[in-house]
Amino acid sequence: EAGVVQSPRYKIIEKKQPVAFWCNPISGHNTLYWYLQNLGQGPELLIRYENEEAVDDSQLPKDRFSAERLKGVDSTLKIQPAELGDSAVYLCASSLRTGKGTDTQYFGPGTRLTVL
Amino acid sequence: GEDVEQSLFLSVREGDSSVINCTYTDSSSTYLYWYKQEPGAGLQLLTYIFSNMDMKQDQRLTVLLNKKDKHLSLRIADTQTGDSAIYFCAERESSASKIIFGSGTRLSIRP
Numbered sequence: 001e002a003g004v005v006q007s008p009r010y011k012i013i014e015k016k017q018p019v020a021f022w023c024n025p026i027s028g029h030n031t032l033y034w035y036l037q038n039l040g041q042g043p044e045l046l047i048r049y050e051n052e053e054a055v056d057d058s059q060l061p062k063d064r065f066s067a068e069r070l071k072g073v074d075s076t077l078k079i080q081p082a083e084l085g086d087s088a089v090y091l092c093a094s095s096l097r098t099g100k101g102t103d104t105q106y107f108g109p110g111t112r113l114t115v116l
Numbered sequence: 117g118e119d120v121e122q123s124l125f126l127s128v129r130e131g132d133s134s135v136i137n138c139t140y141t142d143s144s145s146t147y148l149y150w151y152k153q154e155p156g157a158g159l160q161l162l163t164y165i166f167s168n169m170d171m172k173q174d175q176r177l178t179v180l181l182n183k184k185d186k187h188l189s190l191r192i193a194d195t196q197t198g199d200s201a202i203y204f205c206a207e208r209e210s211s212a213s214k215i216i217f218g219s220g221t222r223l224s225i226r227p
Contacts, residue, residue, distance in 0.1 A: 004158070042120075042204050042217030043159065056214065091158055103208070105215065107151075107158035 002026070004108035006092050012114045018080035021111045025073065025094030032069055033105060034077050035091040043091050049075065050097065079113075087115045118142040120218035122205050127224045134192040136221045138205030141186065145207040148181060149215065150190045153202045162190070162203075197225050 005024040013019050025032050031050050035043035046065070048056040051072040060067065064083070069075040079086055089112050093105040119141045128134045140148070146167050151159040165172045165179045165188075172179045178191040192199055202220040 040124075041219050042206070044217075045214055048214070093158075103147075104161055104164070106161070109156070109158045112156075 004092055004094055004106055006090075006108035006111055008111055009109060010112050010114075012116065013082055014116050015084055016081040018078065019082050019113060020076055020078045021090050021092075021113075023075045023077070023092030023108060025075070025092070026106055029094035029096050029106075030072070031095045031097040031103070032075050033093040033095075034067060034075070035093065035107075037089040037091055037110065039088070046077070046090075082113075082115045084115050087113055089113070118145075118207070118216045120205055120207055120216050122203075122218040122221045124219065125222050125224070127226055128195050130195060130197060130225050130227055132195055134190075134195045134199065134223055136190045136192075136203050136205075136223065138188040138190075138218055139186055140188065140205070140207045140216075142207060142209065142216070143186065144209050145186075147208045148179075148188050149204075149206040149208070150177075150179065150188075151204040151206060151217075153204065153220070155201075159204060192223075195223075195225055199223060200225050 033048050034046040037043045047060045047067050049069045067077045089110040091110045092108045095103050095105045097103050122138045149164045150162045152162050153159050176193045180189045202222050204220045205218040206215045208215045
């Protein structure tokens with residue numbers, strides 16, 4: 001079974017340019033997460049989707065970041081315009097949230113963004 | 117708010133046991149996790165423990181939980197070079213999907 005797929009794996013852009021990341025979760029997983037991981041730190045949640053609904057986006061900088069999960073499967077995270085401080089790894093994770101279990105999250109390999 | 121803390125580095129000799137420690141602040145944590153991250157890869161779930169357990173063993177991995185002190189540890193027996201990675205401790209309340217991660221402990225193995 002395929003894991004969480006993310007693309008691109010690496011992206012280098014100049015500041016003020018737009019950038020988009022794509023995530024395909026594990027088949028059947030209803031919950032999708034986008035995390036930001038800065039160097040030397042643990043992941044921090046940006047947004048969580050349950051099916052196509054964003055249920056927790058309190059940490060998403062909405063002035064420049066946007067996300068969507070059309071049809072409740074794939075998701076795209078966009079930054080426009082990118083700033084130098086956005087350089088980080090963007091991780092996508094998915095889980096099958098039933099409200100009864102551990103809600104184990106499975107992570108993709110991440111997209112490493114470098115803003116010059 | 118919730119906080120999870122770990123030491124940044126650990127160096128052990130190949131074949132010895134590694135013990136990675138973690139403390140957390142949220143007393144309502146129900147699930148506690150250990151994730152492993154190898155260079156250039158995402159996080160891989162190693163094991164988890166429910167807050168009503170004291171210990172969980174899974175092959176070379178032993179997780180100990182001291183709920184009173186809010187202290188979690190991961191012991192890796194017979195540490196191998198393939199165990200070199202960053203290990204993240206994380207906690208979650210039962211009613212929430214949000215997981216709070218520590219900053220990670222980088223485990224290095226010396227011959």
